[in-house]
Amino acid sequence: MTHSSPAISLAEASAAPSAPDDDFGLDTWRRLPRAQQPPWPDPAEVDAVADLLREVPPIVAPNEVDDLRRQLAVVCEGRAFVLQGGDCAETFAANTEEHLQLNLRTLLQMAVVLTYGASLPVVKVARVAGQYSKPRSQDVDAAGLPAYRGDMINSLESTPEARRPDPQRLIRAYANASSAMNMLRAYLGGGLGDLHRVHDWNRDFVRKSPAGQRYESLAREIDRAIDFITACGLTDVAALQTTSVSCSHEALALEYDQALTRVSNGRAYCLSAHFLWVGERTRQLDGAHIDFVSRVANPIGVKIGPDTTPETALDLCERLNPENIPGRLTLVSRMGSRRVREVLPPIVEKVTGNGVKVVWQCDPMHGNTQESSNGYKTRHFDQILDEVLGYFQVHRDSGTHPGGIHVELTGEDVTECLGGAQAIQDLHLPQRYETACDPRLNPQQSLELAFLVAEALRR
Numbered sequence: 097m098t099h100s101s102p103a104i105s106l107a108e109a110s111a112a113p114s115a116p117d118d119d120f121g122l123d124t125w126r127r128l129p130r131a132q133q134p135p136w137p138d139p140a141e142v143d144a145v146a147d148l149l150r151e152v153p154p155i156v157a158p159n160e161v162d163d164l165r166r167q168l169a170v171v172c173e174g175r176a177f178v179l180q181g182g183d184c185a186e187t188f189a190a191n192t193e194e195h196l197q198l199n200l201r202t203l204l205q206m207a208v209v210l211t212y213g214a215s216l217p218v219v220k221v222a223r224v225a226g227q228y229s230k231p232r233s234q235d236v237d238a239a240g241l242p243a244y245r246g247d248m249i250n251s252l253e254s255t256p257e258a259r260r261p262d263p264q265r266l267i268r269a270y271a272n273a274s275s276a277m278n279m280l281r282a283y284l285g286g287g288l289g290d291l292h293r294v295h296d297w298n299r300d301f302v303r304k305s306p307a308g309q310r311y312e313s314l315a316r317e318i319d320r321a322i323d324f325i326t327a328c329g330l331t332d333v334a335a336l337q338t339t340s341v342s343c344s345h346e347a348l349a350l351e352y353d354q355a356l357t358r359v360s361n362g363r364a365y366c367l368s369a370h371f372l373w374v375g376e377r378t379r380q381l382d383g384a385h386i387d388f389v390s391r392v393a394n395p396i397g398v399k400i401g402p403d404t405t406p407e408t409a410l411d412l413c414e415r416l417n418p419e420n421i422p423g424r425l426t427l428v429s430r431m432g433s434r435r436v437r438e439v440l441p442p443i444v445e446k447v448t449g450n451g452v453k454v455v456w457q458c459d460p461m462h463g464n465t466q467e468s469s470n471g472y473k474t475r476h477f478d479q480i481l482d483e484v485l486g487y488f489q490v491h492r493d494s495g496t497h498p499g500g501i502h503v504e505l506t507g508e509d510v511t512e513c514l515g516g517a518q519a520i521q522d523l524h525l526p527q528r529y530e531t532a533c534d535p536r537l538n539p540q541q542s543l544e545l546a547f548l549v550a551e552a553l554r555r
């Protein structure tokens with residue numbers, strides 16, 4: 097999306113990224129154990145589709161990827177905060193202008209609350225334009241059908257044919273991701289992220305809520321601050337008018353991510369997204385996913401769940417960031433509210449004790465999933481908040497920087513997570529339960545969380 101980095105030089109612009117050769121070992125993952133392997137019926141068809149994707153223009157550009165890595169280096173040094181969020185699973189059907197705009201506005205609202213509330217620059221990363229594949233805890237669903245693995249692999253529809261993995265979906269994923277990026281770049285370039293428009297991000301259905309009203313008064317303070325600096329003669333306010341938002345997804349369908357990898361200035365860049373992360377279920381040190389991301393120059397993340405040992409965390413850092421480059425690696429703790437205060441401290445101690453540079457990010461969603469009394473997969477706002485507060489506590493005690501949060505959210509007015517000021521209860525879940533995979537915070541819950549996180553950051 098629009099990046100506020102300096103215009104690229106002619107030399108950079110003319111050196112178009114090229115298809116990689118074997119020098120980068122990008123095929124190595126194919127010989128390694130691969131958790132969550134999509135059950136492709138015809139591997140030859142997957143190869144043919146990947147060959148096609150090797151020739152297309154990628155979704156993002158290497159200079160943008162480097163720019164994000166530099167922004168994350170500032171987070172690593174404790175001078176910025178990263179906000180990452182979006183759908184658990186994007187779908188082709190919901191890849192509409194309206195949905196993309198709603199999600200983006202929610203992310204921008206949260207970012208402005210955090211920036212203003214904590215006086216820290218916020219690096220914005222959306223789960224968008226490629227978040228189309230999902231790891232699952234079971235291979236079959238409750239109806240006995242093969243599990244839905246994301247629109248890039250199969251369909252959510254409950255029939256055996258729809259659940260059959262279809263490699264042509266990789267092409268549809270590319271088409272959807274590129275059109276999503278095209279639209280988001282255009283809106284951000286056209287001033288959607290302009291701080292003069294903070295009021296526009298507050299949708300009517302949010303405006304009347306307590307978080308929406310609190311947001312309105314913050315937006316009025318921002319108006320006054322802008323008026324003040326303008327009155328002082330600081331009229332060169334380009335920084336207020338543009339903002340950069342990067343895109344990210346889980347590096348899971350490696351066929352797709354490898355096919356969109358290109359070489360630029362002697363380095364391999366996975367250009368299906370700016371930022372890629374490896375999930376809790378696929379982060380084996382000797383496995384395919386870790387091998388693949390170890391070979392690309394992007395900033396990357398790894399989820400670390402409650403069973404992670406300090407040694408494993410350190411091994412991941414050494415494997416993925418042997419040169420200890422700040423901003424290259426983000427460790428995303430997702431321990432659950434009950435375990436974070438016990439499991440995270442020795443990990444932080446081990447990693448920092450070895451002089452390793454990482455961004456510490458908290459995903460308070462995936463360790464707090466529960467089933468409601470009426471059978472919905474859900475999460476309670478109080479536990480989500482409690483995990484974030486636990487993570488802040490751990491970092492305060494360790495003297496390390498709580499670098500950011502990673503949440504599943506949507507700008508749609510859904511009822512998927514419990515609690516928040518709306519006091520969503522089990523019986524409300526069926527009203528608007530629309531996620532294709534995990535329950536997302538709705539815009540009121542997202543804003544409420546942003547205000548509470550800003551308070552914790554200020555402390």
Ligand SMILES: O=C[C@H](O)[C@H](O)COP(=O)(O)O
Pocket residue numbers: 184230231232233234462533534
């Ligand atoms: O988004 C994450 C995973 O796909 C999800 O949490 C796993 O969910 P499942 O237990 O329903 O498979």
Ligand SMILES: C=C(OP(=O)(O)O)C(=O)O
Pocket residue numbers: 184231346374375376377399430459462
């Ligand atoms: C699958 C996800 O998370 P985790 O790997 O942490 O379970 C996710 O972020 O959607």
Ligand SMILES: [Mn+2]
Pocket residue numbers: 184185462504533534
């Ligand atoms: Mn999820």
